[in-house]
Amino acid sequence: MTTVAPSRARRIADLVGRARELGIVVALALVIIPTAFVNPRFVEAQGIRDLLLNASVVAVLAAGQTLVVVTRNVDLSVGSTLGLSAFLTAQTFADHPDTPIVLGLLVGVGVGLVCGVVNGLLVAVGRVPSLVVTLGTLYVFRGVDFALAQGTQINASNLPDELLDLGNGRLFGVPVLVLITLAVVAAAALYLRSYRSGRDLYAIGSNPEAAVLAGIPVPRRVFTAFLLSGAVAGLAGALWVARYGTVDAAAGTGLELQVVAAVVVGGVAIFGGSGTVVGAALGALLLGTIASCLVVLRIPAFWQQAISGALLIGAITVDRLLALRLARELRGRSDHDA
């Protein structure tokens, strides 16, 4: 057989795909380099470690969120799921100090799975728009969290040292939390890229009607996406406990918007069909880094929110422009482009 030379259309599509992630790396450099001039300690080993640590929880959540967003849905309940999972995990350790660490993490994941099942059933079986469902469960899960916590707080002194080591320890100089984050991101990326059901998620988001005609079990796949997002948020809750040591019912409040922002900045199309987990994780890193830089540069915290917001709008604008450009390029040479 003959091999078709890479077409211009393919090259452009490739370029745009990569430009998205490359753009974030460039933006990271643009933020970090000036900050490093002001304060050289920012780029020392400890500084870098802190940057990665700060971005870890959001990056884990962003990985789960990506699975949902590529199907043209959204999971706004992840902050509350994280909060509920964090509190229940911490309570498990506080009540039973001998609990093995892995079992404790599994408690967190289990709580997240339950939350994901609720979301998934309502969206996939109940056919309620995910925005409405997860906005509702955002409040429901948080309410349950407050009801269970009853105003109590669990402190580091109530938690086993092994757990806190997980959140603050290192392996070969790299924080364990960062390694776990990398593992989650890698697993989600592999799933979306190389498994039939993962590719189905893109197909569903790209053209839901065609997905049904192509025989894709759409409700089951969407349910799975919410299930995984919940599980990942649950794991993030357990990691939250390990990292911060102190948990009350308000843990992770408002985190969902940071996560959605990270996903969008990372190049995942909010209307589904395209984007990568790696991009979303990089988006989380970028937003986290900007926050840290502003602290170093002594810029008031209010500006931090304004800048994050501006970045979000900028990212969406760039995406839209790229998409229009891509569409035009692809249309122009669809016929004999080899």
Add this chain to the structure above:
Amino acid sequence: MDLPQEQPLVVLDRVSKSFGAVAALTDVTLALAPGEAHALLGENGAGKSTLIKTLAGVHRPDSGRVLVDGAETRFSGPADARAAGIAVIYQEPMLFGDLSIAENVYTGRQPLKTGRRIDTKAMHAHTAALFDRLGVALDPVRPARGLSIADQQVVEIAKALSFDARVVVMDEPTAALSAREVDRLFDVVKVLRAQGTAVLFVSHRLDEVFALCQRATVLRDGKHVWDGALEGETPDGLVRRMVGRELSALFPKQDTTAGEVLLDVRRLTREGVFTDVSFQVRAGEIVGLSGLVGAGRSEVARAVFGIDSVDAGEVRVNGKALKLGSPTAAMASGIGFVPEDRRQQGLVVDASVERNVALASLGRLSRFGLLSRGAERRLAQDWAIKLSIKTARLGAPAATLSGGNQQKVVLAKWLSRRPSVLIVDEPTRGIDVGTKAEVHRLLSELAGEGVAVLMISSELPEVLGMADRVLVMHEGRLVDDIPRADATEERVALAAAGRPGVVS
């Protein structure tokens, strides 16, 4: 009937299918032999789509049998038809724009390697091999977004090949293709035939049918009227078989004398949709706009009313130039527009009948910017009586009305504005016979009152019965302008097929 020599791959045996009271197919028989290209012919609404969807497993026949390789088979869904080796390529394929071409071909059936991971390399290689067999140069890795309709069809054909489809149904595949793309498609069909695949080819372009197909089946009004070899047949003969219908005397068009020109469309062009369309409609005249689905009729109407923008040309209403691209300006100039799809475009189906009737007159019905419900109701009552709209109460949602009464609501909405030009697109589609006659009488009365009516219709008897003049469009161009006296089904049908002026 004249059966081919070999064992047919698929046979529809005396298949009937009704939707409610409408019989879409009655006792239709169709046999597809390996390696043949078979044309399915018929006018709009002859039952071709229903037949295709029956083959595709979308519709289940009410009676009759489907035979695959001589064995009776029941399709419970599109998946069953696909498993039986039947692939249907619709006029506008449904692809995943964000995914690569190869992924579109192998959706859900991607080749796997260890750990159930997708073997992307193998998938690309398989897809390239399929394109090789088809003799087309498409890059399997590029995203499907932006592919021309022709290339999208090629992707669908590759998909059909990838699961070894033995019957490929193509629903008007050439409607959106350029001449060169048509040539390439024909080459692909030849490759398919050489491999023993049966191709069912639906097209209105008779020259293509003769170039490509060996046999044909003609449907008329859901019934099988002819099948056989195309050799020795003529296009005109086929058209006569497709039409061959008696004109019913249902149409009460009053004779009116045409007044001055109210709607004057000059050289209207929307690139890729319609080209250089010029016509006039006079006061008291009903002008029928005929042509096949996709010829650009509705698009011209939408452009005149300002819904779609145009690239060139002008429209004059009552002698004054109309600002194009603005429905508000069109309404202000006195145009009313009853769109093709009344549920989607003509009505707010969840709103009440009275709200719908008043919708185009809100300016007149409000005082100091506040809408008076009483005025709305009075207007609606008035028109409900004039058009005898049958509804339990005017406050009932429009969705609860029958199709015919819904159409009357849409008409009432425009008539209450006293338009000087009324454009109606498929005014009687999906309406029962009684109400149909009422709508016809109404249009005729309007013309009698001096309204200029432009009527788009796919129903030839309706056009011939109602129109003072018939304009015929073919592939985006106005190809014929036939006065009432000369308008015959044959002449209109021939012009619609791109053969204007052929009178035998």
